[in-house]
Amino acid sequence: MEDVCDRIAILYNGEIQATGQMRDMLEEKDRHQITLPDLPKETIKETLNKLRQLLGAEPELSHPRKNLEQFFLDVIAKARDGAVTDSGATPVDAIGGFLSDRGGKSGEKD
Numbered sequence: 001m002e003d004v005c006d007r008i009a010i011l012y013n014g015e016i017q018a019t020g021q022m023r024d025m026l027e028e029k030d031r032h033q034i035t036l037p038d039l040p041k042e043t044i045k046e047t048l049n050k051l052r053q054l055l056g057a058e059p060e061l062s063h064p065r066k067n068l069e070q071f072f073l074d075v076i077a078k079a080r081d082g083a084v085t086d087s088g089a090t091p092v093d094a095i096g097g098f099l100s101d102r103g104g105k106s107g108e109k110d
Contacts (some may be wrong), residue, residue, distance in 0.1 A: 001022070002022055002026075002067075003067075003069065006021060006022055006023075006024055007019070007020065007021055007022065008020070008022055008025065030097065035064050046063070
């Protein structure tokens with residue numbers, strides 16, 4: 001639904017229970033999320049300890065997730081970057097040269 005709708009309404013028992021912008025309704029306004037680059041384990045450990053002291057609560061640590069569309073686009077971009085510029089087929093004249101080096105007789109064993 002998130003990919004195709006920007007506004008939603010939730011019906012229950014014939015009455016609208018919630019309505020609004022999808023992004024606003026899904027946002028947890030009483031929590032915050034900080035995204036950091038990959039850090040050494042010791043730095044993460046120290047940071048979590050400091051946050052525990054400041055908050056008096058256990059912080060949640062998780063890796064951010066991409067949505068399927070972004071993952072797909074990233075895979076395609078990487079494939080494009082590594083794509084070969086030709087099909088890998090051998091030119092016909094190279095095959096002719098190979099055959100003529102062998103005496104031009106097909107089926108003969110070396």
